[in-house]
Amino acid sequence: MSAGANKAGKRTGIEISLAISEAAKMARVDAVAAYPITPQTHVVEHLSELVASGELDAEYICVESEHSALSACIGTQAAGARTFTATSAQGLELMHEILYIAAGMRMPIVMAVANRALSAPLSIWNDHSDVMACRDTGWIQVFAENGQDAFDQVICAFRFGEDRRVQMPVMVNFDGFTLSHVVESVEFPAQELVDSYLPPYRPENTLHPDRPLTLGAFAMPEIYTETRMAHEAALLASRPVIDDAWAEWGKLTGRHYKAVETYRTEGAETLFVTMGGLSENAMEHVDAAREKGKKVGLVHIRLWRPFPIDEMRKVLCTAAHVVVMDRALPPGAHGGPVFTEVKSALYDQSRRPTVHGYIAGLGGRDVTPADFGTMYDLAMAAVKEGKKEEFRMIGVRS
């Protein structure tokens, strides 16, 4: 299990949504604002219980919509409070315009997003449609692979998001239902360990009557472009800070996280690319395919924004073929978001693999390890036909 006795935390079977609430508690959040009903998860429900019972000394603001939830979060964060919230699906979209404002104002709010499909038709089930619609909001975005990952990422997110060199809001994405409502064995670190890792929040700028500041003012055409450039530069510059935060967490807990994880990529001719919880299904498939002598491996993206372009190029260019699974369909775009991102990253590489993009698992449709075999077979058939790329939805009845 853990690397050493001093690192061993307490292992508990817990619903992942509740584990995320506990992570926010261990991060000693000062404020939580949330809209409590559908499409909310147990994350904020449990946080309200923790606040009500006195286990967590925080302000819990129950608002009338997600738009207000994130607006309230910006307010508490601007007042210097470490702030957390959670949402999902339509709730995330109702926050949409405020997402940009939180990012533009450089408010290091941490938000857990249980990724789900968007209406219509009404669906409450898992895919990545909600977060992909928020791809360009300027937040740091990580995707958890399992419950432990989601728990750890919440704590790490406060650490790198609040860092004076970063000061960015962070979305911790975890798959709706397939992670959010699943009971998993999660190792809880000691509170002292979290306290040593995550110092109290000391913001650079806060609203205070003694030190008047204007936050979120308007920008004339003379300054807007420079402001966007500053945001872009800051988001890209957050990479080393994120890496350091993960490295330090690894030292303390024995759990090591990277922006891009690789699984059995040595000597692989074909690499799958996935994000989120289904990466573990892909691993199952890779294991089974390797048994049969197929040279396949998996590249699992944990950090979606800022996009880890260097690592992706480095690992993908070692393969002949890349098979990307997307969990969202951007209509009319000729490819899923991860697929187009990967293709764009590889375009100017001298030695680049063929790239095949498959949309799978929309609105709660299962993606089994065998489905990765289907994607592999389709990609190989396309290669045989001389295609350098292919894009299609799989599992569609026709």
Added chain:
Amino acid sequence: MAKPMDQYTWRELLVGNVISEPGSSQEYKTGDWRSLKPVFDNVKCIKCGVCWMFCPDNAIMQDADEFFCADLDYCKGCGICARECWPGAIAMTEESK
């Protein structure tokens, strides 16, 4: 701001474009927006102050003789003062430039 806005590089901006000097909006002369300006006829003006009361931009001042006049640095030329001036002492006239 210590220098004109169009001279700042992106590296010089404060995080999140925070404005650290209170009252900096005074530097933004919104009078540039104006196509019509209020012209005051002091013969008709009875110094009632209705124009001052209704101005949404706080751009009506009083001169040394307590007659009302527009602060043309900030007056956007909305015409509310002229509309509300019941003695008819304010006329909205085309800006010459």
